[in-house]
Amino acid sequence: MGWLCHVADYESVKEYAEYELKHSENYRLLERSVYGSEVYSLYEKIETGLRFITVDLVTHSDGEWCRKGMDETCGPYYYNCPEYILVQSTCDNPLAVEWREKCRELRRNKRKMIDAAKNLNRGDVIQYYNEKLTYLYAYNKSVSQIVCRTEAGEIYRYPVKKFKPEWLVPIKPEQTQSEL
Structure with a gap:
C-alpha cells in the first residue's frame, strides 16, 4: 500500500488524526494514541463487535500531509502501541496476536534496559x-x-x-x- 497525501493546515499529528483518520459509519473509534508520527487507533465494527487496531504513519512537510495506513493483521513493524489499546483488541488473526505480543515485548525490554542503565x-x-x-x-x-x-x-x-x-x-x- 502506498501513501495518501493532501495539502492541509493542521498543527500536529494529533490534530491531523482527529480530522482525517476515520473509518466508515460501520466502525466506531474507541481509543487513539499518538506516538511521534505513529497513530494507533482502536476501532469496533458495529455489526459484529470485533475490535481491531490500526496503525497509521503520518508525515508532513510544507503543508502536505501524508499517511500510510495498515491494521494489526498486517504485522506492522511499529511496536509503540500502548497496553490500554492492545488489551481491548478482539482480533484473533495470528499475525495480529503476534504483533500485539511484540509490542509488549518491546516495552518489557525497554524497561529492562532502563533499569540496567540506572x-x-x-x-x-x-x-x-x-x-x-x-x-x-x-x-x-x-x-x-x-x-x-x-x-x-x-x-x-x-x-x-x-x-x-x-x-x-x-x-x-x-x-x-x-x-x-
Whole structure:
C-alpha cells in the first residue's frame, strides 16, 4: 500500500488524526494514541463487535500531509502501541496476536534496559555493537539516554533503546572480545 497525501493546515499529528483518520459509519473509534508520527487507533465494527487496531504513519512537510495506513493483521513493524489499546483488541488473526505480543515485548525490554542503565556507575565499561564505551552519566531523569566516551575519546549521547540488555552489563576488565 502506498501513501495518501493532501495539502492541509493542521498543527500536529494529533490534530491531523482527529480530522482525517476515520473509518466508515460501520466502525466506531474507541481509543487513539499518538506516538511521534505513529497513530494507533482502536476501532469496533458495529455489526459484529470485533475490535481491531490500526496503525497509521503520518508525515508532513510544507503543508502536505501524508499517511500510510495498515491494521494489526498486517504485522506492522511499529511496536509503540500502548497496553490500554492492545488489551481491548478482539482480533484473533495470528499475525495480529503476534504483533500485539511484540509490542509488549518491546516495552518489557525497554524497561529492562532502563533499569540496567540506572545501575551503571561512572567509569563502567559497556558494549555497543563491537565497541567498548565508558559510561559517564544519564542524560535525562528517565535514563532513556546515556552519555558515554568511545575508545577514541569522543563523547556521545546514546538512546538506551538502541542497546541490547546484555550490553548494559559492565564488562569486567579480564573479559576479552571473544567472551562478549
